[in-house]
Amino acid sequence: MKYVDEFRDPDAAKAIAAQIASEVEPGRQYHFMEFCGGHTHALCRFGLEDLLPKTIRMIHGPGCPVCVLPVGRLDMAIALVQSRSDVILATYGDMMRVPGSGGRTLLSAKAAGGDVRMVYSTLQAVDLAKANPERDVVFFAIGFETTTPPTAAAIKAAKDAGLTNFSAFCNHVLTPSAIDAIMTTGTGETGARLDGFVGPGNVSTIIGAEAYEGAAHKWNKPIVISGFEPNDLLQSILLLVRQVNSSEARVENAFARAVRPGGNEAAQALCSDVFQVRESFEWRGLGSIPHSALEVSDRYAAFDAERKFAMEYVSRPDHKACACAQILRGEKRPSDCKVFAAGCTPEHPLGSCMVSPEGACAAHYLYGRFRDALPADLVAAE
């Protein structure tokens, strides 16, 4: 497959891995966080940790939209679809099995008679609204800056088509605020220990490489923006090692085939028309972070499901045995959690990190848990 095979070439991978091994400084430990869930998934799926020196530890970050959505927001969606038979809730597939309060999911709400439809694109949700004029279609909008422009485009399309039965339940969040939060919240251990970030790939196509200059400077950490193929990741890790070795803290763009310094300006303009920044938003695992999420702008208020249906947010605690919060901050590994692979599995997730294949726990469960069963001397890297 063109544009994929090149970036999965085994010989190139081995060459970059050898280069990394030759450049790490003896006796030095490197702690890098891959922010994005897509990177976590690729690292685990391609078994890349086996190619890295044991002195490099990859910490799985919070960049999985499903994982950072607090339970209370999901409860709002479930309550809406259960209480309003005139509502069709259109959602991406990942959200279907995420547990809300009392273990309820959109899938169980659907089984109980709620009209929940899985869509692959925001425009499919707009089409649903066109096809069902007597119903109200609510699109469950979620994701980082990558999935924000499609939601904006859908709202705009609905407005242009004169639809009055389409709205979005907006849960879009902002990456730079999350990087700040990782450096400051929790015990603060992660921030102190981190040596650099593998920066998000898809998000950066929208917001651009320059968007991280502030964070790199403020926290004095290198950030290397990476694509999602294994060789992208290996190259980014090599660049991080080089910056750490020379005590640099720059933003580097190792995903230049997709990411421009200023990002996608048309998408940015669309988003600032349709959305406005929230005062504050609660993130699962990271707590309330000011100016870290978007809501539908006043200009498009008629397309804001929260206003249309007077949806109220109530903050709910996580399951008490669940260590998602510390895992999302990189303070714990999935296998440190008491319920990992015992009470919490992809079939019966207690916490959100176990739901999406991009979540740290699900990725480790699906691809890496055989390592937990290995004798300790074989997992020195862990």
Next chain:
Amino acid sequence: MGFDKVEKRTDRLFSKRLDFKRGTIELTHGAGGKASAQLFEELFLPAFKNPMLEAGDDQARFAGHGRMVVATDSHVVSPLFFPGGDIGSLSVHGTLNDIAMSGAEPHYSTAGFILEEGFPLSDLRAIVESMAKAARDSGVMIVAGDTKVVERGKGDGVFINTTGIGIIPDHVAAPPAAHRAEPGDIILVSGTMGDHGVTILAAREGLPLMSPIESDSAALHGLVSDLLAATDGVKVLRDPTRGGLATAINELCRTSGTGATLDEASIPIRRTVEAACELLGVDPLYLANEGKLIAIVSPQEADAALAALKNHPLGQDAAIIGTITEDTHGFVEMQTPLGGRRMVDWLTGDPLPRIC
């Protein structure tokens, strides 16, 4: 009007023939009365035509002998018609392949239909004829059946259950069975993985794909027969349907108390399927196959088994993909092309697309 003519008219059970152009299924077609009889006589009987069905009894009778095998499978696929097949041919192949994985030759099948009120007779006829052709091509007789009709909205057009009966030939001394897998055995597949699953997913979601992909739906007993004739080293056969290769290998490891290591680079996957999976965010190893088998073979017979598979039209893309290992956890590991390792776990839920 002569006496003869009147007699003929009163003899006629059905006043009008079924309208296969515009007609639809009605509740009476499943009520067991005249309409049910008409559907049987004008559709099922001519399509499946065989002496046992023609005998008009409520059961099929045949002499039993040897090691008999039975398997059943219900089919609810949506859409009903897809590139490379339809629910009719699929319902024959599905059950027949379960029979074949024991080394048996399939002989008979039943066909149970649950139809939805309002379902077009034209579609039903197309499905039944496709079933009949699949059975004929496979040398299997459909010897018993049943039809029920549910009210509109209570079904999805048509569901089909088939139960197959086969006999393990005397020359198959040690029939393949899941518990026989042992550490050191070699794992083969008969061809490319994920073709059926991607076809259905793309058809269901109306996704336009750049290159056409077809379901691999096919009857595998001929391939099995050739394989077993070529080598007596075959220990396990399994068709990786729902849940795909990944889930099937996990099931086999669990049953036999072993683990497995797969070599990712050697698993055959069509370029088009691979590309569609990238686009849809699904893993081809978890997608259904309907015309492929997994064979677990003793190490010294692996090459003979591979050659036998490759010699058959349905096994041209066959490949050796891994080995059975000793592992009390039953873990299936995979060597990635880059030299890393990862687990290959059971399918959880349904394959869902990722958000980003």
